[in-house]
Amino acid sequence: DGGITQSPKYLFRKEGQNVTLSCEQNLNHDAMYWYRQDPGQGLRLIYYSQIVNDFQKGDIAEGYSVSREKKESFPLTVTSAQKNPTAFYLCASSRDLGDEKLFFGSGTQLSVL
Amino acid sequence: SQELEQSPQSLIVQEGKNLTINCTSSKTLYGLYWYKQKYGEGLIFLMMLQKGGEEKSHEKITAKLDEKKQQSSLHITASQPSHAGIYLCGARGVGSQGNLIFGKGTKLSVKP
Numbered sequence: 001d002g003g004i005t006q007s008p009k010y011l012f013r014k015e016g017q018n019v020t021l022s023c024e025q026n027l028n029h030d031a032m033y034w035y036r037q038d039p040g041q042g043l044r045l046i047y048y049s050q051i052v053n054d055f056q057k058g059d060i061a062e063g064y065s066v067s068r069e070k071k072e073s074f075p076l077t078v079t080s081a082q083k084n085p086t087a088f089y090l091c092a093s094s095r096d097l098g099d100e101k102l103f104f105g106s107g108t109q110l111s112v113l
Numbered sequence: 114s115q116e117l118e119q120s121p122q123s124l125i126v127q128e129g130k131n132l133t134i135n136c137t138s139s140k141t142l143y144g145l146y147w148y149k150q151k152y153g154e155g156l157i158f159l160m161m162l163q164k165g166g167e168e169k170s171h172e173k174i175t176a177k178l179d180e181k182k183q184q185s186s187l188h189i190t191a192s193q194p195s196h197a198g199i200y201l202c203g204a205r206g207v208g209s210q211g212n213l214i215f216g217k218g219t220k221l222s223v224k225p
Contacts, residue, residue: 006155033212040122042201042217058212090155100144100205100213104155 006105021076023091032074037088115140119216134187134219136202146203
């Protein structure tokens with residue numbers, strides 16, 4: 001079945017540590033996105049990618065980094081510079097950047113130890 | 114910048130009752146999307162509205178976009194426990210390059 005897979009489901013970060021969240025899709029979509037969801041805050045865009053080897057900052061990119069070496073994969077690294085990383089992270093994809101029907105993964109809950 | 118405001122923030126209804134959730138944009142909407150999220154999971158696409166006055170239905174859920182294209186409502190008829198979750202509206206941000214902006218969501222609980 002085609003879909004978008006995020007892993008792990010739960011992740012714990014120690015202070016000063018970088019952690020990487022995985023996002024893989026087999027929908028053959030060009031565009032991929034990372035959103036952060038905090039309780040009562042809705043979704044905020046961290047990074048998005050229109051095509052392989054290209055990505056753009058979203059509204060809250062500071063303290064995060066991404067790569068897009070393959071069409072199927074769009075990993076997100078939460079760096080030690082992100083001082084408040086505890087949140088629910090959602091990865092999404094769409095056919096292209098103009099297609100607003102997004103397909104979402106099941107999310108990763110990141111917590112700080 | 115464009116903002117989407119949803120109301121109410123949360124809603125508790127008795128099973129079988131009807132309910133309405135609203136989404137109001139600070140600017141004209143060029144496409145309005147409704148998603149549903151179960152707690153701790155990803156979002157599932159419900160429906161998309163693009164034209165002023167447009168109305169779409171899926172099972173017992175009906176969504177409308179007003180003529181001025183600045184407000185949308187989501188109506189659930191005869192609510193069931195399976196309708197429980199967080200409903201989010203999304204829209205293309207004005208001047209964006211495909212980035213969807215989202216409302217903060219409406220948390221719906223359905224009491225059996």
